[in-house]
Amino acid sequence: MAKATNKPKKAPAKRAKPKARARLGAPERMLRGFFSSIFRILWWIGLRAGIAVGLAVGIATAYYYSQLPDFDALLDGRDRGSVTFLDRHNNVFAWRGSQQGLARAEDVSPHLVHAVVATEDRRFYSHFGLDFRGLARAALVNYRAGGTVQGGSSLTQQVAKLIFFDNERTLERKIKEVPAALALEFKFSKNEILSIYLNRAYLGAGATGFQAASERYFGKSAAEVDPSEAAMLAGLLRAPSRFAPTNNLALAQERASTIIDLMEDQGYLTAQQAAVAHASPASLSRAAAERAGGDFADWVMSSGPDFLTRKTTEDISVLTTFDARIQRAAEQALTHVFETKVKPGSKAQAAIVVMSPDGAVRAMVGGRNLGGTEGQFNRATQAKRQTGSLFKTFVFAAALQSGASPLDTVLDAPLTLNVPGSGDWSPRNYSRQYRGDITLDDALTYSVNTATVRVSEATGRARVKALAQDFGVSSPIADGPALALGVSEATLLEMTGAYAGILNGGVAAIPFGMREIQLKEDGTHLMGSGRKPPVRVMNERAAGELVWMMNHVVERGTGTRAKLPDRPAAGKTGTTQAARDAWFIGFTGNYVTGVWMGYDDNTPLSGVTGGGLPAEIWQEAMVRITNGVPAKPLPMRAPEPAAPQVAMPDIRPGQVAQNVGDTVQNVFESVFRGIFGN
Template sequence: MVKSRADHKRQKAMAGTGKRQKRSRPRRRARTTKRGPGLIERALRRILRFFFGIFWWLGLRVGIALAIVIGATTLYFYATLPPMEELLDGRDRGSVTLRDRSNQIFAWRGEQYQTTRTETASPHLVNAVVATEDKRFFHHFGLDPKGIARAMTANFKAGRVVQGGSTITQQVAKILFFGNTRSLERHIKQIPIVLAMELKYTKNDILSIYLNRAYLGAGAQGFEAASQRYFGKSAREVDPAEAAMLAGLLKAPSRYAPTRNIDAAQGRANVIIDLMQEQGHLTRIEAELARAQPASLSPAAEARAGGYFADWIMSAGPSYLTQGTTEDVVIETTFDPRIQQAAEAAIAKIFAEKVSEGSKAQAAVVIMSPDGAVRAMVGGRKTSGPVAGQFNRATMALRQPGSAFKPLVYAAGLESGMLPTDTFFDAPITLEVPGSKSWSPQNYDRKFRGEITLTQALQHSINTVAVKVSERVGREHVRAIAQDFGISSPIAKGPSLALGVSEMTLLELTGAYAGILNGGRRSKPYGLTSIKLKGDNTTLMGADREANFRVLNETADGFLIYMLNQVIENGSGARAKLADRQAAGKTGTTQAARDAWFIGFTADYVAGVWMGYDDNTPLKGVTGSGLPAEIWNEVMTRVHQGLPPRPLPMLIPAAPQVVERAVQPGTDDPVANSVMESVLNSIFGSGN
């Protein structure tokens, strides 16, 4: 092989160094052993791949199947969902709106409802509802995964349910199809309905359904009814503070109802205002103004007057137009809120000043015009113990009136020809009662006054004379007079009927006194004047009043009013005397003081007062001439404020005549014979 010149030079240069070039040896690598997976590991991997494949295969197909099912059911609900307008009013029955004598609303019954729409409602109301219930409402498809995750996190941290993840659409689906059920099954079934609603309706439509179907307390369904109920204005007109209070009711309508606890309602509203500010619905200044000027109730809602009166009207009217109505009706009544407030304030004042704190004694008041038009009614008062519901002691409680019944006995006597100046002997009397023991009525003070006039006997509530008058004219006559004056409860048949042992209601007996003031004509109590459909001026039913037929002749009636006036002027009713006008009335106290009454009238109004315990516990130190007369005075003083005094239509009798001594034995005059019989009874102490 021929070497090149370059190779010769390279060899020569190497030789010239005098050193031997060492070869570099390759570095020995560390010896490693590569091992494959073991038998067990390979087996486990194969098993996992197998099951993963099965799960993937099944999951894919189950997912596809679920998607098909959800899609099919969604399309089904989409096809079957009715037009939005048909879903706005979901009530089972109608509502009743009650108006007073001035045509102002004072009470509501049933489920109140009035339509509102998202587009026409106040923007503040829409923002308050969305901020409170579903701030992403306008941005999700009916289900809000972020909201659900947020709620689950909050609930997990709290260890209890503190936050819900339901959207407004889900809540509408619950209202429409699921009621109050709460379960995982309901949430699953809800999904296709929610999706169908989102496909079929616009967001404004869904929110409109919610605004109309949500229950907001006090019988108000929907925000329009609630706005009218609490604020006396349309939902189109509410300001931020009012909108926040209404939206706050969604959480707990009963707890936050402003008619129940205005402070709690305002506190909840402040929470909503904070949310509205955080979400940009209110500026800082608007929010501060809303907090500084919180929403307040309308005068009608704040008064909350006339509950017992409204309940009486609802029970007295035809059920198909009141309690069972399927329409929205308006009932016009005789109710006067000013008089109602006067009655409530009077009871509160007397009990606060003169009744022991914590007493469970009850009181009831009825006030009416002479023709029987009921103007106010207090069926009871709240006590420190459990409230006995809506039991109306003015219309439902059957109690003995005691001496408050005696004017009807004297009415029968005057109608038979007696005079206020006729004299009777207040002396012991014993009557034989068939089938029972003999009966000897006693006076309240256990004293006898001898010869007194009928006027004096009524003045001082003398029992013996009342019984003698009843026996003379006949018990049937007394019973007939009482029934003609409107006492429909059963009246006792024995001689004790003269002392008011027959049970009756305060409303009945007050109506009888109204008849006395009404010229001796029957004045049946009434409160309903007309019933109309809401939005229609056609009267469906007017006042179902009976003809005010005459019960007493004018002379007898005038004398009776005079005698009742003397009860207040010079007798047992002195505490009821009014400072600026004439009044007439009668006290009543039953045996063992289980009931105490005072019923009386001026030329303008008639008022009846009852006091007692629901369980018939005797009153301590209370008679009709005491606290009931004072309540009556306080009520009538307030009622007549601003009214000019008018005289009573009474007839003052001539000078007293000693009738019993003027009658000679053996006369054919039946009245004179009965007078002589009374004289003999008073002498020998025996009855008929």
């Protein structure tokens, strides 16, 4: 039996006594109490400020929510309508006003939606109106750049800005955007918000909304754009005017390339799709690339009623007389002559107007584009310049209308007239030579000054003036004897229209460019051309003989450089004093074309007359215009050679140039002719 052993029990370990807590001194206790109090105060203030801010945001959000109209009413945010111009074949060639084409996000190309979201707000579908990460990123970028170079607004905030704040840029507006954006998110779905944005964003060249911009730049619906086109459209959002492809296509393509990279980075395009988009950058439609007819469109806009053109509240279509083929021919002719026959760097300007015999304007070039602001001034319709010898046509027209024959004779010799209040006036010929007795035909063919003044004085200045006005010269015409030599001013459009009346057999052809105005949506007729009934101002015999004389100007006179290789032409040259203006207006059986050349500041042209460069521009233009067009005979009529010819009465040296009785008589004749016709 084992012995029991009694082992001593281990005494339990003693617990370590806790160290005595160090007692804070009075200063430490006071400091801790101070910070604790500050924290409680800040918490109290912050909590209540947060509640106040939240309440304010809630009230503001409710306010903006109450101000939001229905979705459909928000799609079109324009304050005026648009004007779309259609040519004589009903093809679109120009746009004015604020273009609009409504489209919803679900209807446009997915590439377009992806391009906009990738560019403007990559987290658009995940945030609730505010992208705090985007705001922080933009703040950091702007801080590093030392200025505002990147915006942090969400797409919803941008919509709020478009609806409520009219693009104002203030800190107050940025604060207001927050509740406005929240209101949008409460009221509309993401697709509805995106749709509003797609329709209200301005994208340059007068296009509001992506549908209008797609039609404007690419000639297609926003539902049909490919990735490169979608990227170019989205790239316009940052700076519509700068990146507009009609202003700088290369810059627009460069910006689009950046957008394509964003779309690839965010998974909207595969690497292969992005490569294809980079390799095939978007390009403009033919109508957008040519930018043809801008001067013509501006003229029609200015001549139509404001409420249907410049101030229209509707989207309208203007059906015009414009012909894009003829416009291209005129522009190419002008460019060719200046590139091949004018000194490089010349600042000389030129303008062209082409119309049909009835006055329908087919093309208009308002000037050369020299890289400045000169393109804003239309020299075809706005510049009033002295007409020079171009006006002589009306002198001989009045003589023929009064019964004279082209074969009648007139003296070409030195001439002095006493003009009351001005003294003696002695016109001289350009050649400084005199031929003695010459026919009226030769006087016009060779543009003889002294003979023309004698014809004007014998016929009566009042008749000359009245006939020019009847043909459509609406600018003031001088009263003295110098009117025969074109000292009065007129526009190229006026003078070309007046010459169209001559081709039109003596029936006035007032220039017009509008056929009809319609509502764009459904074609509802709003207004016709407003043309007045044609009025005969010359009898057919006189008009035919005048065309016969004008044909000689081109065949053997001052306008031989305008001669065409395959059809007859007629016209008249014009050069003003010191060669400040040079003109040629002429016609074939199909078209009347007027050309003016000069400097905007009235600097004299060097070595240029109407029979020189203007005639060559005219010839180049008409060769292109009539290419493939069957030749139509001129309505000219040779005078009867057997008829007894007479000499125009001569003017005695120093004779007072008044013709008061004749003037009064001719004024009455003009009035009665206007009332009862010929």
